[in-house]
Amino acid sequence: MAKKVPQRESIKKRTIEYMKELGTYKTQYNQVIEVYADMLYQYNILSKKFEEEDFEVVIKTERSGGKKTPILASMENLRKDIGAYSDRLMLNAKTYNAEIEQPKKEKSAFAKLLESQKT
Numbered sequence: 001m002a003k004k005v006p007q008r009e010s011i012k013k014r015t016i017e018y019m020k021e022l023g024t025y026k027t028q029y030n031q032v033i034e035v036y037a038d039m040l041y042q043y044n045i046l047s048k049k050f051e052e053e054d055f056e057v058v059i060k061t062e063r064s065g066g067k068k069t070p071i072l073a074s075m076e077n078l079r080k081d082i083g084a085y086s087d088r089l090m091l092n093a094k095t096y097n098a099e100i101e102q103p104k105k106e107k108s109a110f111a112k113l114l115e116s117q118k119t
Helices: 008-022 027-052 070-088 093-099 109-118
Strands: none
Touching: 008 027, 027 070, 070 093
C-alpha cells in the first residue's frame, strides 16, 4: 500500500505552524524553511519509491558484489541534511531545549561576593 506524499506547500505551512507553536518562527527564516520543506518533500518521494521497490538496499555491480542503491544513498544524505536544517530551525527537542529553555546558571562565588558587597 503506497503512502500519500505531502506537497511542498503543506510541509512548509506545517513547519511554520510548528515553529509558531514553539515560539521560534520569524519571517526571516522563510528561505531556510523553503529549503527544508523541499528536502522533506524529496525524502518523502524517495521513501515512497524505496517502498515500491520492496526496500531494495543493494544493487549488484560489475566491479563489486554490490553497493547501496542510489535511492538509499540519496535518502541517507537527505536525512543528514534534514537533521541539520531541523536543528537550525529549532524543530527538535535537543536544539529547542539548548536554545530556548536554557537552565539558569548558578552565579559564581565571585559574583555572589560582589553582590554581597553592594548591600
